[in-house]
Amino acid sequence: MSVEEQFAKLCLESAAAEGATPVKSLVFKPKTAKSATPVPIVVVALQTTATPSPLIAQATKTKDPRLARDDLFKSAFNCETAKSFTVAYLNGVAASSFQLLIDSQLESVADDAVLQLNETLCIKKGELTKFLAQFEPVTADFTQEVKKPEQQQKKKPAQQQTNNASLEDAKLIGITVDKTKDFPGWYQQVLTKGEMLDYYDVSGCYILRPPSYAIWENIQRWFDDKIKGLGVQNAYFPMFVSSRVLEKEKDHVEGFAPEVAWVTRAGSSELEEPIAIRPTSETVMYPYYAKWIQSYRDLPLKLNQWNSVVRWEFKHPQPFLRTREFLWQEGHTVFLTKEEAEEEVLQILDFYSGVYEELLAVPVIKGRKTEKEKFAGGDFTTTCEGYIPQTGRGIQGATSHHLGQNFSKMFNLTVENPQGPQYPKVFAWQNSWGLSTRVIGVMVMIHSDNKGLVIPPRVSQTQAVVIPVGITKKTSDEQRKIIHESARDIESRLKKIGVRAFGDYNDNYTPGWKFSQYELKGVPIRLELGPRDIEQNHVTVVRRSDSQKYNVKLDELETRIPEILEEMQKDLFEKAKEKFDTHRVIVNEWKDFVPNLNKKNILLSPWCGVMECEEDIKESSAKKDDGEELEVDEKSPSMGAKSLCIPFAQPELKKDQKCIKCDRPAIQYCMFGRSY
Ligand SMILES: [Zn+2]
Numbered sequence: 001m002s003v004e005e006q007f008a009k010l011c012l013e014s015a016a017a018e019g020a021t022p023v024k025s026l027v028f029k030p031k032t033a034k035s036a037t038p039v040p041i042v043v044v045a046l047q048t049t050a051t052p053s054p055l056i057a058q059a060t061k062t063k064d065p066r067l068a069r070d071d072l073f074k075s076a077f078n079c080e081t082a083k084s085f086t087v088a089y090l091n092g093v094a095a096s097s098f099q100l101l102i103d104s105q106l107e108s109v110a111d112d113a114v115l116q117l118n119e120t121l122c123i124k125k126g127e128l129t130k131f132l133a134q135f136e137p138v139t140a141d142f143t144q145e146v147k148k149p150e151q152q153q154k155k156k157p158a159q160q161q162t163n164n165a166s167l168e169d170a171k172l173i174g175i176t177v178d179k180t181k182d183f184p185g186w187y188q189q190v191l192t193k194g195e196m197l198d199y200y201d202v203s204g205c206y207i208l209r210p211p212s213y214a215i216w217e218n219i220q221r222w223f224d225d226k227i228k229g230l231g232v233q234n235a236y237f238p239m240f241v242s243s244r245v246l247e248k249e250k251d252h253v254e255g256f257a258p259e260v261a262w263v264t265r266a267g268s269s270e271l272e273e274p275i276a277i278r279p280t281s282e283t284v285m286y287p288y289y290a291k292w293i294q295s296y297r298d299l300p301l302k303l304n305q306w307n308s309v310v311r312w313e314f315k316h317p318q319p320f321l322r323t324r325e326f327l328w329q330e331g332h333t334v335f336l337t338k339e340e341a342e343e344e345v346l347q348i349l350d351f352y353s354g355v356y357e358e359l360l361a362v363p364v365i366k367g368r369k370t371e372k373e374k375f376a377g378g379d380f381t382t383t384c385e386g387y388i389p390q391t392g393r394g395i396q397g398a399t400s401h402h403l404g405q406n407f408s409k410m411f412n413l414t415v416e417n418p419q420g421p422q423y424p425k426v427f428a429w430q431n432s433w434g435l436s437t438r439v440i441g442v443m444v445m446i447h448s449d450n451k452g453l454v455i456p457p458r459v460s461q462t463q464a465v466v467i468p469v470g471i472t473k474k475t476s477d478e479q480r481k482i483i484h485e486s487a488r489d490i491e492s493r494l495k496k497i498g499v500r501a502f503g504d505y506n507d508n509y510t511p512g513w514k515f516s517q518y519e520l521k522g523v524p525i526r527l528e529l530g531p532r533d534i535e536q537n538h539v540t541v542v543r544r545s546d547s548q549k550y551n552v553k554l555d556e557l558e559t560r561i562p563e564i565l566e567e568m569q570k571d572l573f574e575k576a577k578e579k580f581d582t583h584r585v586i587v588n589e590w591k592d593f594v595p596n597l598n599k600k601n602i603l604l605s606p607w608c609g610v611m612e613c614e615e616d617i618k619e620s621s622a623k624k625d626d627g628e629e630l631e632v633d634e635k636s637p638s639m640g641a642k643s644l645c646i647p648f649a650q651p652e653l654k655k656d657q658k659c660i661k662c663d664r665p666a667i668q669y670c671m672f673g674r675s676y
Contacts, residue, residue, distance in 0.1 A: 020116035021109060021203075022047035022314045023128075025087045029072055030062035040076050041065055044087060044132065045103030047316060048203045049142050050184065059140035060099050086117045087128070090135060100137040107139070116314065146185075174516055179450055183390045188319070190444060194453040194521050197319050204317035204324035211521065212440055214461035216327060219355055219439065220306060223329065226351045230344065232302040232331060237284050239307070241276045245283050249410045252282060255376025259311040261324075277310040282377070282403075282432055285332050286411040296336050296415040299428065304331040320441025321395070321676055328436035334413065334428045338404075341429040345382055345402045348433045352398035353384045355435060360443040361456040361572035362386055363580045364397050365671065367645030372611050378432075379404030385644045385671065387580045388445050392600020394644040394673035395442055400433035446576050447545070453522025454545050456572050457565040464561065465523045466491045466503040469511040470530025479531060487529045490539060490557065497558050499565070519544060524568055525561070527552075543568050586651055586669075590660055593672075594621050597641055602673040604651060606666030607643075608659035614643050617661050617672065641672040 028041040041060050045051050056065045073079040076098060077089040090100075109115070111126030123131075175193060177185040191197045196212040208216070224234070246260070247253045262274040278284055285303070293301060310325045317323055331348065335341040349366055356362040364384035374381040384397040405427040408414065413430070417423035447454040457463050468487045471480055487503055494501035502523075504514050511528070518526055528540040539557070541550040545568050552560045580602075587596050587603045596603055607613070622640030650669050657666045 020114040020122050023106070023115045023117055025085055025117065026051065027068040027073060027077075027082070027085060028053070028056055028065035029068040030057070030060070031064040031066075038072070040068060040072055040098045041101055042087070042090065042098055043101045043103070043140075044106070044128075044137075045142065046105050046109075047314065049103050049105055051103070051140075051142055052146050052182075052185075054146045055140060055142055055144065056101060059101055059138055062099075084118075086121055087132065088117070088121060090132075095135040098135075100132060100135045101140045102132065102137045104139045104141045105143065146182075174520060175450055175452055179390065179448075184318075186450075187445060190448050190453055191319055194448075196440070196444070196453065202324075204313065204322075206319050206323055208327070208437070211455075211461045212437075215440055215443075215455070215459045216437055218459040219359060219435075220329070222359060223351060223355060223435065224306075226354070227302075227304055227331065227348070230302065230347060231300070232304050232333070234305060235303045236305050236307065237281055237288075239278050239310075241278050241284050243274060243276060245287060246276050248283050249377050249407060252377030252407075256280065256311070259313055261310045261312040279309055279311045280432075280434070281305070281307075281309075281330055281332065282407060286407055286413060286430075289332075289334055290411045290413045293334060293413060293415060293428065296418050296426070299334060299336045299415065300340065302331070302333040304329055318441070318676075320438055320444070326436050326438070328434050331431070331433045333431045334408075335430070336415065336418070336426065336428065338429045341431050342402055345400045345431050345433070348400040348431070349382045349384060349398075352400065352433075352435055355439060356384060356386065356397055356442075357573065359456065359459050360439060361458075361569055361576060362397075362439075362443055362446055363573065363577040365580075365584075365645065365647050365649075367647040367671065369399070369645055370609070370611070370614055370643045370670065372614050373643055373645075375399065375401040375403075375432075377406055378402060379406065383645050386442050386446075387583060387602055387673075388442070388676070389579045389583065389600070390445065392583065392597075392602075392674065394602050394642075394671070394675040395438075396644070396675070397439065397442065398433075398435040401431060403430040403432060405429060447572055448522065451516075452520035454572070455522035455524060457524040457569050460522065460524050461500065462502045462521075462523050463500040463565055464494055464502070464525045464527060465514075465518045466494075466501060466527045466529065467511055467514050467518075468505060468530070469528045470532065471507070475531075482534065483529060483531065486534055490527060490529065490554075493557055494561060497562070499561055524565060527561075545572055584671075588657075588660065593617075593641070593660060597621060597672075597674060602644065602671060603641070604647070604669045604671055605660035606653060606657045607668060607670040608662055608664035609667045609670075610659075610662070610664060613659060613662045613664070618642055620661070621672075639674050642675050644671045644673050644675060646670050 024045055024047050026043045028043060029038050030041060032038045041056060041062065043051050043056060053065055057063060068082065070081050073082055073085055077085065077093060079085045079089045106125070109125045111124065113125045114122050115125055115128055116122050175186065175189050177189055179186040194211070195209050197209055198207040200207055240263070256279040260279055261277045263277065264271055264274045289301060293299065306329050308325050308327050312324055313322060315322060333344060353364050353366055356364045364386050366382070366384050369381040369383055378401040381399050381401045383399045386395045386397045388395055407430050408427040413428045414425040415428060417426050443456070444453060447456065466487050468483045471483060484505055487505065491501050491503040515526065522544060524544050526542050528542065533539050538551045538553050541552050541564055543564065550564060583600060584602045584604065585596055587593055587605050593603065593605065618640035646668055653666060653669065659666045
């Protein structure tokens with residue numbers, strides 16, 4: 001009997017997985033002398049718990065533990081790969097040969113709650129606790145802040161400074177984690193302290209607070225105008241889908257099935273038939289399209305809805321980027337001809353790249369998805385792909401799909417032939433396209449810094465904050481009044497020309513405190529007005545993105561402020577574009593592929609277009625780091641490269657150019673990268 005089979009006796013049927021709490025089992029290897037045999041550390045934690053290495057070191061009294069490689073899994077637990085490891089492999093292993101660390105947050109889970117260990121293994125929490133008890137586990141509190149080890153700090157202050165992610169002079173209200181050293185920790189702080197978002201008690205769901213919702217509204221307004229210009233109308237369809245309808249298109253439902261959330265009960269009674277919550281609305285809408293479209297004169301039909309969808313993912317959730325419920329728009333259009341449909345796919349893609357480049361100052365690459373990565377059930381998918389410099393990973397921005405006639409055939413979406421009734425009926429040509437609140441996460445990751453959020457002026461809820469300065473105890477009431485009145489006047493003049501301005505006249509806080517607050521929140525510019533500014537008839541303007549200062553004459557306020565905002569918008573884009581451009585490299589030979597990935601690059605490589613080859617590239621590029629220290633990233637110890645897209649703008653292919661990976665001839669350049 002295999003280890004998994006033995007363990008499976010303890011486990012429940014996988015059918016119980018619905019609603020189970022995902023739990024991860026990680027293995028770390030502490031630093032030891034070269035000659036010593038390392039004692040592995042097994043960490044069992046809620047999927048949602050971050051398990052930073054310093055806290056593991058603290059709890060196990062070891063040095064610098066890192067995620068283990070496959071060879072350690074093999075030698076210590078007889079498990080082939082890190083990926084396949086679960087606590088089931090501990091069965092029969094001597095307690096003395098490893099250290100077991102359990103996430104204290106598991107204690108709050110009820111004993112009869114079901115935990116999900118991997119895709120197939122589930123176990124009741126009580127059973128797991130009993131099983132793990134034999135290995136003398138230690139409980140670790142991962143909710144505490146990562147602290148500097150004090151002894152080391154005294155011994156090697158210089159080294160500590162470079163290793164520790166905490167920011168030296170960060171005040172408590174500000175960001176205390178360095179973007180370059182602990183990116184996930186920094187991202188969480190920037191979002192919560194900047195008041196963009198809050199965590200919620202259902203894992204994978206987040207609250208969008210007014211500043212982020214305002215960004216979404218600005219995007220909505222811009223995009224809504226664009227699609228209405230193409231004749232698209234907004235509508236709303238219900239969020240519930242019957243299983244009969246959801247499962248109508250086979251390829252399509254297969255793509256979504258594992259993530260569909262189901263309603264099975266109302267009050268205390270079980271529903272006769274479970275009802276799904278839409279993961280997307282193709283199958284919700286098209287039966288009604290079939291009913292409404294009778295003649296080719298009813299075409300084109302172009303509807304869009306601004307709504308939310310639910311995809312119950314078990315992967316590590318990340319605010320904005322991977323959430324179980326998210327806001328988006330989904331457009332669903334129907335045409336008489338393929339040509340019209342294909343033309344629209346690209347028009348929409350241009351709008352999407354416009355949202356990124358013109359509103360969010362985020363550069364993207366437009367292209368087409370490979371067969372492996374395209375939308376399930378569609379003919380082809382176009383996409384705009386972004387790049388996160390800090391992690392070197394690509395990120396899918398938004399997709400516009402041509403569905404061909406696949407769905408119209410399933411849903412019998414036909415019209416009479418325009419050539420006459422004696423000709424066969426025509427199946428309609430369809431598109432669907434979506435852009436989600438993910439865009440906000442990408443924007444934050446790219447522009448924001450150790451002082452907090454940096455928000456491009458065009459989408460920011462507040463574009464300018466006016467702050468009176470230079471008021472001291474010696475300032476007379478008369479002077480104070482003049483400063484406040486002038487500041488209010490500036491605020492109202494800005495509002496009059498459409499600048500989203502706000503004045504902070506609260507005397508209980510110092511200007512310095514206010515500066516940090518608005519930097520944290522990412523307000524694009526602040527206007528400081530003090531006695532000296534008033535004397536010289538100007539106002540001091542400071543840009544959030546780079547602290548650049550300007551003196552703006554008061555009578556030029558209406559022209560200069562919009563200019564400064566636009567300059568900042570442009571500079572943010574240029575800066576991000578330069579980073580993306582320098583990290584997008586052409587690689588023609590396989591030997592250069594992984595080294596370039598490890599330099600946080602996105603790669604353009606000649607490729608044969610064959611799906612198996614793409615899978616081979618992904619596998620061969622994973623787990624190939626040569627250094628002793630793997631990147632500490634619980635979610636993907638060293639993930640392989642996925643195809644991001646086949647860019648529309650292609651480098652010229654050399655004659656007889658071979659595929660980067662196999663012996664087949666290359667047919668195009670494909671963009672590969674580690675990705676979100
Ligand atoms: Zn190939």
